Amino acid sequence: SQQGEEDPQALSIQEGENATMNCSYKTSINNLQWYRQNSGRGLVHLILIRSNEREKHSGRLRVTLDTSKKSSSLLITASRAADTASYFCATGSNNRLAFGKGNQVVVIP
Amino acid sequence: DVKVTQSSRYLVKRTGEKVFLECVQDMDHENMFWYRQDPGLGLRLIYFSYDVKMKEKGDIPEGYSVSREKKERFSLILESASTNQTSMYLCASSLFLTEGGGYTFGSGTRLTVV
Secondary structure (H helix, E strand, C coil): CCCCEEECCEEEEECCCCEEEEEECCCCCCEEEEEEECCCCCEEEEEEEECCCCEEEECCEEEEEECCCCEEEEEECCCCHHHCEEEEEEEEECCEEEECCCEEEEEEC | CCCEEECCCEEEECCCCCEEEEEEECCCCCEEEEEEEECCCEEEEEEEEEECCEEEECCCCCCEEEEEEECCEEEEEECCCCHHHCEEEEEEEECCCCCCCCCEECCCEEEEEC
């Protein structure tokens, strides 16, 4: 069943700006993951945050998790044109990963 | 470079045909998955397998079956293709079902049923 729900659904920013996306979910989770999908391709795993973690960094990515609010955010700092993609959150529970509908980010050079 | 390979990028099939979508991974992963992706609906899990010859239904298994005879290969079968199965199909594999790391996805197969 569908778990994550990203917000905003579409985002357009200038190169160099930061991009922030949010994800909400409904049930308890073991972890939350973020993926990127370039147009017409498969998904690429970006980062995983466990339910007992509050914040995690990987390069220009920063993920936060608030289990009390059942929400997560993904921040991409100093965006580049190559960051143009769809971003999905996915929640892990019951031995399966459930994906949100995705968030389209366009970075304008 | 580790990889999940889907045999076709694009397929066009006729209604009623039996369709096989093949997926091979070279990472010795226990777990493999088939998702379909549709605009506005995101990714939905069709079937997954946690071991050779083992399979479990996902959220939308109707109209599909799967086969996992070897660890590296996971096939999705549309027994009698219908137009509502026109979609992007994504295969993935992982070492763990949900813990410990992410899924590795193939590039996808865009299937059109006419």
